[in-house]
Amino acid sequence: GGFAVVVVAAGSGTRLGHGIPKALVALDGRPLLEHALRGIRCAGLTGPVLVTVPAGDVELSATARAHGARPVTGGASRAESVREALTELARSEPACTAVLVHDAARCLTPPEVFRTVVDRLRAGERAVVPVLPVADTMRRVDDAGRSLGTVDRTVLRAVQTPQGFDLALLRSVHRAAAEAGTDPGSVTDDASLVEAHAPGTTVLTVPGHEHAFKITRPLDLVLAEAVLRGRAP
Ligand code: CTP
Ligand code: MG
Numbered sequence: 001g002g003f004a005v006v007v008v009a010a011g012s013g014t015r016l017g018h019g020i021p022k023a024l025v026a027l028d029g030r031p032l033l034e035h036a037l038r039g040i041r042c043a044g045l046t047g048p049v050l051v052t053v054p055a056g057d058v059e060l061s062a063t064a065r066a067h068g069a070r071p072v073t074g075g076a077s078r079a080e081s082v083r084e085a086l087t088e089l090a091r092s093e094p095a096c097t098a099v100l101v102h103d104a105a106r107c108l109t110p111p112e113v114f115r116t117v118v119d120r121l122r123a124g125e126r127a128v129v130p131v132l133p134v135a136d137t138m139r140r141v142d143d144a145g146r147s148l149g150t151v152d153r154t155v156l157r158a159v160q161t162p163q164g165f166d167l168a169l170l171r172s173v174h175r176a177a178a179e180a181g182t183d184p185g186s187v188t189d190d191a192s193l194v195e196a197h198a199p200g201t202t203v204l205t206v207p208g209h210e211h212a213f214k215i216t217r218p219l220d221l222v223l224a225e226a227v228l229r230g231r232a233p
Helices: 032-042 059-066 078-092 111-122 167-179 191-197 218-229
Strands: 003-008 049-053 070-073 098-103 127-133 138-141 147-151 157-159 163-166 204-207
Touching: 003 032, 003 078, 032 049, 032 059, 032 111, 049 059, 049 078, 059 070, 070 078, 078 098, 078 167, 098 111, 098 167, 111 127, 111 163, 111 204, 127 191, 163 167, 167 191
Parallel strands: 003 049, 003 098, 049 070, 127 204
Antiparallel strands: 098 163, 127 157, 127 163, 138 147
């Protein structure tokens, strides 16, 4: 079976503050989702691409279809959106054995990050996560803001997407999280579900990329415009 890609784009973009779903916000005149889908094709991924969209969406769905991807109505949280896409994948692509889950908001992720994740899955890994070292000094604090001390940052990594999984594994940990009553709003990525619900399964980290940052706040959009200007056309 082949690789599928799930692009999660059903969020509202509250922190970016444009009043429209973030994946619709324009970057160099084109929606973030379009940049994300082009990146996936540039990486040579030819399998099915599913895009989670907000309920009632028309525009993101049209963008998805225009780029050969299929829209799926997402859920109230990122984890629920992934779950909706996995259900649709089981229905429409029963031969799929592996999946990449990618944030539409990481729309400038270079092709080599996708390829690295895919290569490790092909080599037999079941959960692969791109990461970067953290640049700031990290400190734990209590509820009152008192420092509990500095954390050794050399053992810390910031987590990116695309995250790659054996499809049966990802399905089973999402099901286990739902059965355990985990608050889906507290689940910020998929690999954490593997650690919580498939103990003993290795989550392999691979090098991420600075350009795979998530467009979250207004400053991130300024950075994205600058990255695009610096890219060869
Ligand atoms: N996402 C999703 N379904 C949701 C929430 C988020 O598919 N219910 C997607 C977003 O579209 C985004 C990715 O998950 O591509 C990462 O989420 P985040 O950066 O938090 O995006 P938003 O939830 O849209 O932003 P905010 O939290 O600021 O509202
Ligand atoms: Mg969010």
